[in-house]
Amino acid sequence: MAEECIFCKIIKGEIPSQKIAETDELIAFNDIHPKAPHHYLIVPKKHLADLRNFEKEDMILGSKICALAQKISKDLGDIPFRLVISNGYDAGQRVYHMHVHFLAGRTFEE
Numbered sequence: 001m002a003e004e005c006i007f008c009k010i011i012k013g014e015i016p017s018q019k020i021a022e023t024d025e026l027i028a029f030n031d032i033h034p035k036a037p038h039h040y041l042i043v044p045k046k047h048l049a050d051l052r053n054f055e056k057e058d059m060i061l062g063s064k065i066c067a068l069a070q071k072i073s074k075d076l077g078d079i080p081f082r083l084v085i086s087n088g089y090d091a092g093q094r095v096y097h098m099h100v101h102f103l104a105g106r107t108f109e110e
């Protein structure tokens with residue numbers, strides 16, 4: 001856990017969030033500034049800044065995130081969804097605890 005990390009604080013329950021799913025290793029909650037009717041953040045509980053920091057043993061999180069995204073979609077009636085990961089400031093990342101945006105409920109441009 002990183003001291004000043006917003007998502008670590010959400011994981012510890014020190015900052016409130018609207019949690020929609022949880023596993024041993026992941027948490028999913030509503031994005032505070034939603035860009036779609038369904039906008040969730042799927043977040044590993046382990047503090048990893050972005051994909052560039054993943055070690056070999058962390059890569060399994062990728063398939064677990066996909067499985068959780070599939071479950072969230074299924075719970076919403078197999079809704080189509082988009083997953084987005086930004087890695088680093090120039091890629092648009094602003095919270096430096098790796099997370100996947102789950103976006104659904106509207107039509108996206110290509």
Ligand code: 5GP
Pocket residue numbers: 006015017018029030031032033034041086092093094095096
């Ligand atoms: P990034 O730009 O790093 O990929 O995405 C960070 C996301 O975290 C943004 O979409 C932003 O709205 C969301 N966010 C930032 N602070 C909070 C917070 O305190 N609570 C929640 N639920 N989402 C947050």
Ligand code: ZN
Pocket residue numbers: 001002005006007008009046047048096097
């Ligand atoms: Zn963190």
